[in-house]
Amino acid sequence: MATRTAEQRRQETRAAYDAYLAACPARQLLDTISDKWVSLLLTALADGPRRYSDLSRIVAGVSQKMLTQTLRSMERDGLVSRTVTPAVPVRVDYELTGLGRDLQPLMRAIKSWAESHIEQVHEARAAYDART
Numbered sequence: 001m002a003t004r005t006a007e008q009r010r011q012e013t014r015a016a017y018d019a020y021l022a023a024c025p026a027r028q029l030l031d032t033i034s035d036k037w038v039s040l041l042l043t044a045l046a047d048g049p050r051r052y053s054d055l056s057r058i059v060a061g062v063s064q065k066m067l068t069q070t071l072r073s074m075e076r077d078g079l080v081s082r083t084v085t086p087a088v089p090v091r092v093d094y095e096l097t098g099l100g101r102d103l104q105p106l107m108r109a110i111k112s113w114a115e116s117h118i119e120q121v122h123e124a125r126a127a128y129d130a131r132t
Helices: 006-016 025-033 036-044 052-058 064-076 098-131
Strands: 080-085 091-096
Touching: 025 036, 036 052, 036 064, 036 098, 052 064, 052 091, 064 080, 091 098
Parallel strands: none
Antiparallel strands: 080 091
16 A cells, blocks of 8 residues: 655545535535525624524514524534523524634625625626626
């Protein structure tokens, strides 16, 4: 068996996590974090824990089913933690984990960029549509 140099091992490791490759596990994570509901929930949780019902009100337009699915996916990926408090009715709180807090500034920046550039995007769309 041939031995590999440290540089060869580093190159193999980099290749194993190349999101341009279809089999790369990082591509699955990109699928998750590029979801609009994930980005909105990450920014909604920036100021601390929130109840499920608060998140439902803050993120207008998300259905109960989609909110539940998205939060479960985020919990599975380690982005949020879920705390259930036995009460009547049951209280469920969601909070960013360390991993979620690391991602949150990037998502906040993307949300901010979208809000401040939407007019330019509308203009570009209108110009494109007029040409085609």
